[in-house]
Amino acid sequence: MTISVWRYSHLALAISSFLLLTLASVTGVILAFQPVTEKMQPYRAADLDKVTLAQSLPALRKTYPGISELSVDAHQFVQIKGSDADGKELLAYVNPITGKILGKPKPVDEFFQWVTALHRSLFIHETGRFFIGLTAFLLLLITISGTALIIQRQRGVKRFFTKIARDNFAQFYHVVLGRWSLIPIFIIALSGTYLSLARFGLIDINKASTKVDFDKIKSGPKKKATDFGVFKQTTLSQVETVEFPFSEDVEDYYTIKLKTGEVAVNQVTGDILSEVKYPKAIMLTNLSLDLHTGRTSIIWAVILAIASANILFFIYSGFAITFKRLGSRTKNKYEAEESKYIILVGSENGNTFSFAQAIHQQLLKKGEKSHVAQLNDYRVFPKAEHLIIMTATYGLGDPPTNAVKFKELLQKFPQSQAVLYSVVGFGSHAYADFCKFAFEVDQIMAAQGWAIALTDIHTVNDRSPDEFSLWAEAWSQQANVQLTTLQLQDTNKNRLETFTVSANTAATRTDGTFTLSLQGSKKLKVTSGDLLAIYPADDHRERLYSIGVVDGKIHLSVRLQSHGLGSSYLHCLTQGQKIRARIVNNKHFHFPTDAPEVLMIANGTGIAPFLGMLNQNKAKKPCYLYCGFREQASYTAYQDLILECKATARLKQHHIGFSREGKKQYVSDLIKDDAAFVAALLERKGVLMICGSLAMQKDVFELLDTICSERTGKTLSYYRSRDQILTDCY
Numbered sequence: 225m226t227i228s229v230w231r232y233s234h235l236a237l238a239i240s241s242f243l244l245l246t247l248a249s250v251t252g253v254i255l256a257f258q259p260v261t262e263k264m265q266p267y268r269a270a271d272l273d274k275v276t277l278a279q280s281l282p283a284l285r286k287t288y289p290g291i292s293e294l295s296v297d298a299h300q301f302v303q304i305k306g307s308d309a310d311g312k313e314l315l316a317y318v319n320p321i322t323g324k325i326l327g328k329p330k331p332v333d334e335f336f337q338w339v340t341a342l343h344r345s346l347f348i349h350e351t352g353r354f355f356i357g358l359t360a361f362l363l364l365l366i367t368i369s370g371t372a373l374i375i376q377r378q379r380g381v382k383r384f385f386t387k388i389a390r391d392n393f394a395q396f397y398h399v400v401l402g403r404w405s406l407i408p409i410f411i412i413a414l415s416g417t418y419l420s421l422a423r424f425g426l427i428d429i430n431k432a433s434t435k436v437d438f439d440k441i442k443s444g445p446k447k448k449a450t451d452f453g454v455f456k457q458t459t460l461s462q463v464e465t466v467e468f469p470f471s472e473d474v475e476d477y478y479t480i481k482l483k484t485g486e487v488a489v490n491q492v493t494g495d496i497l498s499e500v501k502y503p504k505a506i507m508l509t510n511l512s513l514d515l516h517t518g519r520t521s522i523i524w525a526v527i528l529a530i531a532s533a534n535i536l537f538f539i540y541s542g543f544a545i546t547f548k549r550l551g552s553r554t555k556n557k558y559e560a561e562e563s564k565y566i567i568l569v570g571s572e573n574g575n576t577f578s579f580a581q582a583i584h585q586q587l588l589k590k591g592e593k594s595h596v597a598q599l600n601d602y603r604v605f606p607k608a609e610h611l612i613i614m615t616a617t618y619g620l621g622d623p624p625t626n627a628v629k630f631k632e633l634l635q636k637f638p639q640s641q642a643v644l645y646s647v648v649g650f651g652s653h654a655y656a657d658f659c660k661f662a663f664e665v666d667q668i669m670a671a672q673g674w675a676i677a678l679t680d681i682h683t684v685n686d687r688s689p690d691e692f693s694l695w696a697e698a699w700s701q702q703a704n705v706q707l708t709t710l711q712l713q714d715t716n717k718n719r720l721e722t723f724t725v726s727a728n729t730a731a732t733r734t735d736g737t738f739t740l741s742l743q744g745s746k747k748l749k750v751t752s753g754d755l756l757a758i759y760p761a762d763d764h765r766e767r768l769y770s771i772g773v774v775d776g777k778i779h780l781s782v783r784l785q786s787h788g789l790g791s792s793y794l795h796c797l798t799q800g801q802k803i804r805a806r807i808v809n810n811k812h813f814h815f816p817t818d819a820p821e822v823l824m825i826a827n828g829t830g831i832a833p834f835l836g837m838l839n840q841n842k843a844k845k846p847c848y849l850y851c852g853f854r855e856q857a858s859y860t861a862y863q864d865l866i867l868e869c870k871a872t873a874r875l876k877q878h879h880i881g882f883s884r885e886g887k888k889q890y891v892s893d894l895i896k897d898d899a900a901f902v903a904a905l906l907e908r909k910g911v912l913m914i915c916g917s918l919a920m921q922k923d924v925f926e927l928l929d930t931i932c933s934e935r936t937g938k939t940l941s942y943y944r945s946r947d948q949i950l951t952d953c954y
């Protein structure tokens with residue numbers, strides 16, 4: 225089943241039951257304390273599984289000749305009923321062997337009684353019981369769909385308990401707590417459902433009673449009750465109640481109600497007069513009661529309380545996740561299945577969506593059925609006549625995250641009608657592989673029998689509105705759809721903050737690299753590894769820089785490029801100057817606080833985020849830094865900070881190589897020298913972080929692939945898929 229089927233089932237079930245589930249969970253938490261408080265009373269008889277009826281019944285009957293009934297409850301309290309020597313009513317907890325009175329039963333606490341009635345029937349008797357039973361059943365289905373979702377999210381049953389990628393608080397803890405409380409919640413739901421079915425007679429739980437043939441009752445040979453075989457073989461832990469003979473008359477007998485059946489015993493001879501076995505359903509009902517109420521074990525009662533409290537958290541976090549998802553989803557007027565125009569977007573930072581929206585809105589205005597989705601949502605579009613694919617490119621010509629599945633899905637879901645397609649690539653000439661992913665998409669589209677190219681592939685450099693308009697014009701002519709001026713919303717521009725330059729080393733360095741410190745005007749949510757987006761020409765062109773946060777300030781490390789738009793702009797900034805920029809949360813490259821060890825690999829200005837991470841490593845997690853520079857002069861600027869981190873144990877080891885001096889080493893040479901250590905670190909679940917040039921990343925990946933296959937027998941992608949290799953290269 226696809227993830228969305230499970231997700232929607234999970235959501236629909238949760239929505240339909242959340243009110244009653246909240247009530248049942250709150251009352252469930254309270255009721256879990258009932259067995260805990262009751263069990264604290266000092267009436268518990270020890271080792272009931274060793275005390276036989278032969279040891280107990282004759283002794284009790286001797287001490288209390290007026291005894292009529294003995295009962296053993298779930299807390300292992302032995303209670304007797306009858307009349308005492310003075311003919312007064314006798315009701316007490318006793319020691320089953322000595323008969324010593326341990327205490328008097330108290331009526332059930334009124335508060336617990338009230339909560340129990342609310343929990344079971346909402347004070348509306350059978351109707352309430354029905355709704356509570358239904359809620360238990362819905363909870364069972366929610367647990368099953370939740371399990372399926374966790375398995376899909378973790379990509380397999382075997383990886384069920386492996387590390388969870390952290391999206392946001394609600395999502396992360398919904399899954400983390402879900403995994404741990406799955407079993408108790410499943411048991412609560414299953415036992416609750418079973419008890420309701422039994423209550424409504426859908427399961428037969430009628431207890432048949434013993435039938436004694438009075439004509440066959442023998443009055444001899446007489447035996448002592450302590451020698452009755454059935455008494456010797458039965459322990460009090462098996463017993464629910466014992467009804468004592470009313471008188472010494474042979475026609476009055478013992479009726480012993482066990483958990484598994486009922487036995488009538490001749491009080492003179494000890495013969496079994498009649499015996500019935502209960503159906504399995506009775507045992508299952510008892511087990512369900514034990515499991516649902518925690519009445520037999522304090523530990524289980526506490527687990528039930530925690531699990532019920534977790535259900536309340538799941539209700540909160542489940543809704544938080546849903547609202548967030550709905551908020552960020554592209555709002556489509558028409559479903560994909562009914563739309564003539566399908567616009568698929570590949571985007572990492574959201575900019576490409578604003579171009580897609582511009583076309584989408586125009587089509588809607590014209591009364592056309594248009595639908596915007598992510599490339600990863602590609603499927604069969606039965607009514608589609610036009611497919612527009614707009615995608616960015618990242619890394620070494622890689623797809624954005626929301627497009628990684630597209631190629632596979634395309635092979636899986638061929639369209640059954642001819643569809644006219646057009647591909648628009650969004651990229652930047654600042655990267656070697658300009659719009660590479662878009663070109664790949666265009667090529668595989670061309671290979672689909674059902675796909676007909678409406679235009680040649682168009683590329684848009686640096687989100688240029690002019691270049692995009694050229695494509696829009698070409699497409700509108702070919703598609704015969706008139707488009708008026710496109711409204712491109714630059715949402716990023718609304719999110720700019722002011723930063724003050726607190727230091728710039730541009731003037732003091734000769735090697736072309738410089739560091740820049742910035743101070744935000746207000747308290748910003750930023751951490752090392754995030755990116756700073758600047759708009760040097762105050763237009764659509766955006767430039768991103770990795771951030772290191774050192775002592776609360778944002779540090780950038782930049783190499784001045786000839787004709788570089790961003791680097792030239794930053795180079796000229798002077799102390800005290802203010803700039804407008806925004807922080808891009810780059811969560812996949814944050815310091816992995818859960819990792820046991822971290823190995824950082826950087827070349828050149830890629831060291832910036834690591835300096836911040838090391839500075840923030842107050843927990844002194846073992847960190848190793850492998851760094852490559854052109855010459856010593858490039859390294860000097862960072863040396864003091866690195867040595868300080870080492871002196872304060874925030875950095876355990878560092879290895880620096882210079883490509884144009886001394887041994888002429890690249891960072892990959894440093895890694896090669898320590899291949900055994902790197903492999904062992906990966907095996908110890910350590911994390912490798914790489915920041916710097918894409919060329920360096922390529923070399924290091926090739927080397928790591930060899931190291932892994934030779935030394936750990938695993939592939940590099942094995943560690944990448946487990947978030948043990950994190951990259952931020954440019």
Ligand SMILES: Cc1cc2nc3c(=O)[nH]c(=O)nc-3n(C[C@H](O)[C@H](O)[C@H](O)COP(=O)(O)O)c2cc1C
Nearest residue numbers: 571572573574575576616617618651652655658659
């Ligand atoms: C880290 C990084 C890597 C990039 N790699 C490439 C690339 O290899 N080729 C390319 O043409 N553009 C590359 N770009 C530019 C983006 O594709 C371009 O800015 C695009 O408009 C971003 O769209 P989005 O905001 O929708 O993700 C890269 C941008 C960043 C920040």
